[in-house]
Amino acid sequence: MSKDGILESARDLEGYFESGAKPPEEWGTGIEYERVGVFTESGRAVPYHGPRSLSALLARLVSAKGWHPLYAGEHVIALEADHARITLEPGGQMELSGAVHRRLEDLREEVARWGELTREHSHPLGITWLGLGLQPFTPLGEIPWVPKPRYRIMSAHLAATGALSHVMMKQTACVQANLDYSDEADAIEKLRTAMGITSVVTALFANSSLLEGRPSGFLSYRSWAWQNTDPSRCGILPFVFGSEAGFADYLDYALDVPLMFILRGGNFVDMKGIPFRRYLLEGAGGHRATLADFELHLTTLFPEVRLKRYLEIRGGDSADAATALSQVALWKGILYDPDSRREAWGLVSDLSLEERLRFHREASRTGPEARLGRRKALEIGADLHRIAAAGLVRLGESPALLDPLAEILFERKACPGQLIRDLWLGEWKEQRRLLIDYCGRTTLKPIELPGGSGAEDY
Numbered sequence: 001m002s003k004d005g006i007l008e009s010a011r012d013l014e015g016y017f018e019s020g021a022k023p024p025e026e027w028g029t030g031i032e033y034e035r036v037g038v039f040t041e042s043g044r045a046v047p048y049h050g051p052r053s054l055s056a057l058l059a060r061l062v063s064a065k066g067w068h069p070l071y072a073g074e075h076v077i078a079l080e081a082d083h084a085r086i087t088l089e090p091g092g093q094m095e096l097s098g099a100v101h102r103r104l105e106d107l108r109e110e111v112a113r114w115g116e117l118t119r120e121h122s123h124p125l126g127i128t129w130l131g132l133g134l135q136p137f138t139p140l141g142e143i144p145w146v147p148k149p150r151y152r153i154m155s156a157h158l159a160a161t162g163a164l165s166h167v168m169m170k171q172t173a174c175v176q177a178n179l180d181y182s183d184e185a186d187a188i189e190k191l192r193t194a195m196g197i198t199s200v201v202t203a204l205f206a207n208s209s210l211l212e213g214r215p216s217g218f219l220s221y222r223s224w225a226w227q228n229t230d231p232s233r234c235g236i237l238p239f240v241f242g243s244e245a246g247f248a249d250y251l252d253y254a255l256d257v258p259l260m261f262i263l264r265g266g267n268f269v270d271m272k273g274i275p276f277r278r279y280l281l282e283g284a285g286g287h288r289a290t291l292a293d294f295e296l297h298l299t300t301l302f303p304e305v306r307l308k309r310y311l312e313i314r315g316g317d318s319a320d321a322a323t324a325l326s327q328v329a330l331w332k333g334i335l336y337d338p339d340s341r342r343e344a345w346g347l348v349s350d351l352s353l354e355e356r357l358r359f360h361r362e363a364s365r366t367g368p369e370a371r372l373g374r375r376k377a378l379e380i381g382a383d384l385h386r387i388a389a390a391g392l393v394r395l396g397e398s399p400a401l402l403d404p405l406a407e408i409l410f411e412r413k414a415c416p417g418q419l420i421r422d423l424w425l426g427e428w429k430e431q432r433r434l435l436i437d438y439c440g441r442t443t444l445k446p447i448e449l450p451g452g453s454g455a456e457d458y
Contacts, residue, residue, distance in 0.1 A: 007280050007289040010255060016294070017187065017247040020309025022180045027336060028100035030178035031107060031328050033114075034093045034318050035129040036171075037122070038137065040440075043432040045138035046092055048075070048146050052125045054092050060121045061086070075147045084110065090151045091143045091170025094118070094129060100178070104329055104397050108444065111321050115442035128440040131324065133208030133222035133317025133417070135171040136439075137432060140212075143170045149268045153261045154300070157273060162229035172208065172222040173318035177331040179311045184247050187311065189345075190335045191250075192240045194305040196348040197334075198315035199236075199356070200384060203363035203370050203377035204408055205327055207317035209417035210424060210435075219367035219417040222317050226302065227361065233257050234302045236360055238353050250307045255280065260300050262293045304360075311335075319416055320441050322404045329401035333388030340391030347383055348372070367415040368408070381409050 001012045037046040037054070048054045058076045061067045067079035067086070079086040083099035096114045101107040118129055130136070135143065145151055151169070158165035181187035206220035218224045226234055239249045258273035264287065271284060276297050280289040298308055306312040316327045334344045348356075355373065362370040368378040385406060389399035408415055420435065428434040 001291070005290050007291065007294070010251065010277065010280065013251055013255075013291075013294060014248070016291075017250065017307060017309065018184060020181070021183050021187070024182055024336075027180040027182075028102055029104060029107060029328060029332050029336075030100045031098045031111065031324070032095055032174075032176035032178065032312075033098070033111060033321075033324050034089060034095040034173035034175070035131055036091075036093050036135045036173050036318070037127050037129050038135075038436060040126050040128045040436055041433070043137040043436055045135055045143045046127055047144050048088070048092060049144075052127070054088060054094070054146070056125055057118075057122055057127065058086075060125075061117070064121065065117065072148050077146065077148050084114075086114075088146045088148070089169070089173070090146055090148070090155070091135065092146055093135075093173045104325070104332065104392075104401055107328065108325055108401070111325060112442075112444045115321050115444075119442050128436050129442075130436065130439040131207075131318055131320040131441070132210075132420075132439050133173055133206070133220060133319075134211060134216070135173075136210040136435065137213050140167055140170060145170070150261060153268055153270045156270075157258075157260050158230055161232070162234075164225040164228035165230065168222075168225040168229045171211075172225055174222060174314060175205075175316045175318055175324045175327045177313045177328040179313070179331065179335055181311060187247070187307065188240070188245050189341065190311055191305055191307060192245065193341050193345040194311065194313050194331070194335060195236060195240050195303075196351075196356070197344055197380075197384065198304045198313065199360040199363045199370075200348075200372070200377050200380050201327065201330065202315045202317070202360075203367045204381045204405065204415055205316045205319060205323065206364070206367035206418075207319050207323075207416040207420070209421040213430070215421050215425070218365050219415055219421075220317055220364045223315070223360075223364035227364065229302070233300065235304065236353075236356055237303050237305075240305075241353065241356075247307075254294075254298060254301060257297070257301055259293075259297055261296070262287060263296060317417070319404075320439070321444055323416065325444075326402055326404040329392060329397070330384065330388045330405060332397065333391035333395065333399075333402070334384065337391030337394050339394070340387045343387050344384060347380060367417060368413070378409060378413060381405070385409055 062069050067081045069076040070078040085097040087095045098110050202223050208222040209219050255277035259271040259276045259279050261268045274284050304315045313331050334340045359372045370377045392399045
């Protein structure tokens with residue numbers, strides 16, 4: 001790297017992922033939890049502008065709770081407080097980017113506080129936030145864009161690379177678990193295991209079966225939208241399953257993905273899809289590549305499991321708070337305990353790439369009924385539940401955090417999307433308010449924590 005911070009070759013980035021390594025005693029867990037906002041009475045998507053809007057809600061949070069506003073031009077597009085951030089996705093989905101927590105009970109408390117906070121200040125505006133993987137009623141063309149400059153460039157680029165890219169941007173919502181690693185071998189083992197079983201998790205937590213007021217034909221239409229966005233930057237990464245995979249392989253992948261934009265003087269510059277590798281070597285438009293450009297570029301890669309200076313596992317639909325937390329607990333119990341990680345990988349280690357990709361497609365359509373070889377996702381999920389519960393116990397965490405998954409696997413034997421679809425066509429008889437009240441739940445039930453102390457009822 002030159003003295004003025006210009007990257008001169010790919011060798012300048014070779015130590016990037018290693019710099020994120022942490023010893024196990026410093027590992028934490030974070031959540032990124034998106035929900036879709038609707039007007040409580042009509043079910044229509046909430047716009048950014050207006051007296052009852054996203055901007056009005058953000059203003060209430062700034063005024064009443066002291067959150068620090070972040071601007072794009074004159075528009076508030078995010079809030080910060082106490083190592084957490086509230087951000088807006090392209091179609092007005094609201095995301096909690098939570099703090100990093102050593103204990104899941106602390107993460108749980110943060111999610112509970114956020115749910116109550118948003119409910120308290122959304123209710124006077126007639127807004128409800130739904131734990132769903134997809135905006136259920138409002139047609140795509142009637143959902144306005146949040147005024148973030150990067151979304152303007154991103155929407156144009158992705159529109160040319162995937163038929164459902166704008167569905168992904170404006171209508172979908174997910175749960176993301178963020179986890180640490182200790183070194184390259186540990187990171188790749190976690191990346192490989194997570195990429196190997198992520199489609200099972202997609203199937204079990206599928207929760208986006210309604211699209212524009214009708215069954216979509218998929219249980220996770222969110223996942224299907226991602227599969228029809230941009231194949232150069234989305235999906236399952238084949239190279240992670242190689243026995244010799246390492247950070248260099250992920251770096252090569254990142255360098256070959258087209259570059260959407262860079263940031264100069266506070267403004268986003270459209271880079272017209274030049275591969276980052278070429279930009280690094282030759283420059284473009286009078287600009288030369290910097291480390292900040294590379295880090296921004298990493299945020300525009302969307303594989304099912306993403307590597308930064310930590311791991312982001314992104315394959316699950318949004319849900320109510322308890323079910324969202326169950327996803328994060330599942331990943332911690334499997335990936336942070338070495339025995340659990342090895343056992344989970346053993347469930348999928350002998351599959352071909354073709355089998356993995358076929359199952360990934362089928363999981364979005366049929367959820368728990370999707371077959372991986374001779375077994376349904378529901379059966380594999382039972383194994384993952386057992387493996388994760390044992391891992392959580394060894395890590396000193398409560399396996400009760402997995403109770404929503406246990407309900408999916410052993411009581412309903414159906415994913416949330418199946419339940420909502422069937423209620424919508426049956427008992428609810430297409431009554432929007434019933435769905436909104438059900439999917440807008442924020443209360444977390446008490447659980448038993450290690451050591452016998454009961455968690456308070458949030």
